[in-house]
Amino acid sequence: MTEQIDKALAREYEAGFVSAVESETFEPGLDEDVIRRISEVKGEPEWMLEWRLKAFRVWQEMEEPDWAHLSYPKIDLQSVSYYSAPKSMKDKPKSLDEVDPELLRTYEKLGIPLVEQQMLAGIAVDAVFDSVSVVTTFREKLEEAGVIFCPISEAVHKYPDLIKKYIGSVVPTKDNYFAALNCAVFTDGSFVYIPKGTRCPMELSTYFRINEQNTGQFERTLIIADEGSHVSYLEGCTAPQRDENQLHAAVVELVALDNAEIKYSTVQNWYPGDEDGKGGIYNFVTKRGICHTNAKISWTQVETGSAVTWKYPSCVLKGDNSIGEFYSVALTRGRQQADTGTKMIHIGKNTKSTIISKGISAGKSNNSYRGLVRMNPGAEGARNFTQCDSLLIGDQCGAHTFPYVESRNPSAIVEHEATTSKVSDDQMFLCRQRGVDPEKAVSMIVNGFCKEVFKELPMEFAVEAGKLLEISLEGSVG
Amino acid sequence: MSNENVLLSIKDLHASVEEKNILKGLNLDIKPGEVHAIMGPNGAGKSTTGYVLSGRDGYEVDSGSATLDGQDLFDMDVEERARAGLFLAFQYPVEIPGVSNLEFLKVSVDSQREARGEEALTSAEFLKLAKEACKQVNLPVSFLKRGVNEGFSGGEKKRNEIMQMILLKPKLCILDETDSGLDIDAMQVVANGVNSQRDSERSFIVVTHYQRLLDYIKPDFVHVLADGKIVKSGDASLAKELEAQGYAWLQTEPTEDEIED
Ligand SMILES: Nc1ncnc2c1ncn2[C@@H]1O[C@H](COP(=O)(O)OP(=O)(O)O)[C@@H](O)[C@H]1O
């Protein structure tokens, strides 16, 4: 039976193609000069360069962390190229007509048409290809509502005050090794600002694509929801199938001011490497949001890709009554390794957090949940609920949970539940006896296991997640 | 015996589980529309028969044959046998948390329709059928939304099995002690569900320990399975006899001739 399940999970990686795009790519290597050159091609102001250089010096003093339940050959950061952009992007195309059709085709193949007429009506997309943003759609429509949605490289020029004020304010430069590296070499990513009292009229989304060989992708996203505003943001990512490991080290910062709400969803489908663990993306990501009074940040992630995932989307619940949520599905198979979870830092009074984590391990993979719930002394009446479920498929995989609780306020309540289960022979036999083929049966059982998380995804993304794990009939009973 | 007009034909079937011989020369022919009851002591191989016919992993066929509608069952995968019209109602239905009953039913029905080259039903069409089936087995419609067998009582699980049978419209239904653990009302519901599906085409194997189910589902034949083979066959009156006398008196009798009848 395990054999059949393995076959079922060994889906082809459909996003594994390479686009024939001529690129300008830096020679591999990392030093101050490379950082100056990145800053220069982006035409950045002096203050931005200074910020990068400072980060670089901080980073040079740091060491790669090794506390995660992961084992992988260290990446030689001198063999990575830190900038790659399609040549056609050099003249900064002003409209879609001027964008290299091969780039548009790439996104179309990935199911993200960038021509507005063909797009899903309710979603604006920022398409990032290697180190640059190719297109950001529906910008005018968003501007009418006062919403800013643009590449962060552009925001550095256009909205320097906002960038200066908020960049590094949630994830400080020295936060960790990969975040510091990102501060020094980040290339592009999305910037979002939602004005006071505004409900963003569309879903915003960024689609990250790595194409070039031997490059790292270091994107940076900053989302600011001003007082009483609301935004839902989606993120997707894929990369070609290559035998070498590639590094992706992103930083995402969310700022939810008083009474604001940010919903951030990710479907992570970086190339996972082959059955034997050859190739695949190393995904080392720092994501964190800060909630001011009555604000809410909700992270939902579906992690199916990457050879190695190191990722802990977190919430700093600074304001009273603020709310943090983390809903996660992490599926590992083959030789994939994931060490993922969240941190909920309760600072304000009556802050609340919910953590629902679903880990699915198959093949020879390793899947760990690592979560920290901290109740600071001032967190009167704070509450956390954590539920951590692991599903094992076969008997060669590993599932681990590392929950850390630090409670310094006696009135705070922390609840933790954890389960481990298996896709059983009985379940498989029942499905097959009803005529369902084994592949479908596995995906149905796995989907059922993930249901609580999937229902948190925006509709359009639920479809994508569903394609990844093959959902059907979700929510069709009225 | 000619194969003409036989739905299920089991010939001299020997099967084992974990190297242990369980079925030791089982013979049984079932024609379309017939209801056969199988009774017999615990451990006789009744459940094993259902599992071997449906192809469960770990149940090895050592020799003999079984055909459904002339097709060799042992040549097919589990799901192919199901699509060919074989349905097994489980003695102990398993839970699938988070997968709604409706989703499970629709995926099952769609899979079987697809295999027959039929179009998938729309969600609305299917929902209507599913609601009707719920009513037939006396389960509230809200059970469609709940996870498959998740937190169901024993009786609800058994009724859920019958609901699946109603929606899948199999040719051969094997009910493995569907009446065990049910009170008289629940048993009647199950019996009514089965009776509503009886027609001149559909056949049933009803495994039971109790005569009382057979008061509601009137069998055409009753067989006694003991130590891996059928030791006695008769009509409905045999069940009454068994109820009165138990199985012990049968086990010493020569039975080969009767089976070949
Ligand atoms: N999975 C199994 N592993 C080991 N022995 C089994 C298994 N299934 C059935 N058996 C054995 O096979 C024999 C017949 O079992 P079963 O078919 O369940 O009998 P019945 O349904 O008639 O009570 C019993 O001795 C039982 O212990």
Ligand SMILES: [Mg+2]
């Ligand atoms: Mg039994």
